[in-house]
Amino acid sequence: MANNQTYQHYIGAQWVAPSSGEYFQSTNPATLAVLYSAARGNAEDVAKAVESSQAAFEDPRWRDLSQTKRGHLLRRLGDLIGEHAEELARMETLDNGKLLREMRAQLSTLPEYYYYYAGLADKIQGDVIPASDKRVLNYTMREPLGVVGAITPWNSPLTLTTSKLAPALAAGNTMVIKPSEYTSATVLRLAELATEAGFPPGVVNVVTGFGAEAGAALVEHPKLAKISFTGSTLTGSRIAASAASRFIGTTLELGGKSPNIVFGDADVANASMGVVAGIFAAAGQTCIAGSRVFAHKSIYDELLERVTERARSIVIGDPLDDLTELGPLAFADQRDKVAGYVDLGVSEGARVLTGGRRSDGGLGGFFYEPTVLTDVDNSMRVVREEIFGPVAAIMPFETEEEVLRLANDTDYGLAAGLWTQNLSRAHRMASKLEAGTIWVNTYRAMSPMSPRQGFKNSGVGVEHGTETMREYTRLKSVWINTNEEPVADPFIMRS
CATH class of the missing domain: 3.40.309.10 (Aldehyde Dehydrogenase; Chain A, domain 2)
Incomplete structure (x- = not known):
């Protein structure tokens, strides 16, 4: 990351200038030196990103891709993160002040999250339900939701974005990410790597900016199918209220006092x-x-x-x-x-x-x-x-x-x-x-295989583990009548 670099939004696998022409600066919290400028997103930029992700969701290149091939793309993204681990660790340290050796440790294990969800991609399946009438077949199937909006915090940008992105993509969704205004750089680089891994344009979009502008516009966009947020309990409650008014789902990982x-x-x-x-x-x-x-x-x-x-x-x-x-x-x-x-x-x-x-x-x-x-x-x-x-x-x-x-x-x-x-x-x-x-007799142990859920004001929904795949899919029940005889008149009662 070069000093005083200028970042645009990442939409449709392209760098897109902010509609307002405005930027904001990010500084190194250890030295207060200016690191880079990032695009100051607004509702117009968010709309572009959501439209791009909606088009990608409907694009046969993504929509018709087999579950196993989605897994291959996730595995390739994990490989790329591993190849760029030192670069990403250093970027994150400069951006939020976490220890470089801690970030190196995080980045060394982050590819495992993508490998794990790559393995789950073709394990998303339904059930055959016993019916009282043997001539009727009832089965369930799980489908992707559509465009997922993700709002991620500054304390662990890549890890907490991955907790949302990897399962969402494994399930076949597309995503618009609004990273914290304090830590935009690594999430933008992650989106670049997703394109390099082979994900079609628009599957992963990033709009940078402030919560009251870009974040609020993303939460309120009518084409979102789900919102996934990590941050404060107060903001989470506002997001939950907005989502509930439109009957869309949320995954909220909020505060703690453990x-x-x-x-x-x-x-x-x-x-x-x-x-x-x-x-x-x-x-x-x-x-x-x-x-x-x-x-x-x-x-x-x-x-x-x-x-x-x-x-x-x-x-x-x-x-x-x-x-x-x-x-x-x-x-x-x-x-x-x-x-x-x-x-x-x-x-x-x-x-x-x-x-x-x-x-x-x-x-x-x-x-x-x-x-x-x-x-x-x-x-x-x-x-x-x-x-x-x-x-x-x-x-x-x-x-x-x-x-x-x-x-x-x-x-x-x-x-x-x-x-x-x-x-x-x-x-x-x-x-x-x-x-x-x-x-x-330990503390802070975690794994992509182990589910995490907050109780009380610490949030709703599950991250990590197989359970999180339910967060990013919808359940459909299908009934098929295999009886070829004429359908009986419903108003004629037969003994």
Whole structure:
């Protein structure tokens, strides 16, 4: 990615200038240097992209392509991502500040998502339903929906776009993507690679811009068959309302305030590292962050000391440097939001054991120190509301019943972690915790094969796994009368 490069929209396998002629800049959050300019999309640009994707959906080159050949295209796209992994990892690091070594790890596994859905492409099938009349054949079939609108966030642009794009394409849909205005570059490059892989023009389109302009226009476009969104709960609720008014489906992966629970019988050294990974990895900018830490009173002091000591030693700096352990927050408003929440927590009575300060990381960027809060309880806003930054609130508990009540006392239900050597307790807690993903003696593990679903205000629908194919298909029931005898008059009753 060359400095000061200008990106257009990617529509119909071509670079298309914005109808308004306007562009916006993206900056490196570590250094504040301008990276590139991107097209500022509006409703007219979105309409072009949707029309292009609708035409591609109806084009025999895509519509009549066999399921197996769709899988071949997905596999080729996965290969291309692997071939360009270093380029894509570096682009994403420059754009959102995540550690280059973390992005290299993500990009090394990202092709597996495309391989997985490539394998599912020709496993989409219906059933034959037993009928009471043997002369009637009833079967079901699953069909693609049409044009899917995807709105993706800035914290993991390629991974979270892939979670939508790969299954949608495997099912035979086309897609218009509106990436975050903070991280447009890698999603545009992904669309280019899709064309190189052999997907027909218009199957994957990208319109860049702001949520209130391009995003809202995409959500409200009448030709969309579905909306898939990852982002804040507030925006997700607005999207859900808009989609419901038009009776189209949504997949919404929204916010989280995940509990990470450490019992007295846990290996405290391992659990401490699990807590650190759960909240400080990616600078806490992940919806699954284990931001509410509950430690049994018997090991509370030890866990607090271990986590605080490691937080103090985390190396803050240039995310391109392999020695760096914590990069910047993605943009100024996000850093200010994190700082505001820590200040709020202190005003509520919380005590800062380490961190709690802005930093420029020695580079002038949007850094914030890893922060540990104690003297907190589950009623505080700093514990109840999503911060999306490197801030851990650590609380003691006494009984399993108490911590279960505290863990579930939240508006969210995306993920939860627990650390224990008691197998019975692990199963008990897993069955009672109100969260779509439960980790035991680990945190942040994921796979394209394992489904993810948010409970409560954390969203609706499923991503990953075979279940997600239902999100991108519609079910049709077909009845065929094989009886060649004349159809009886329905108004003549026969005994």
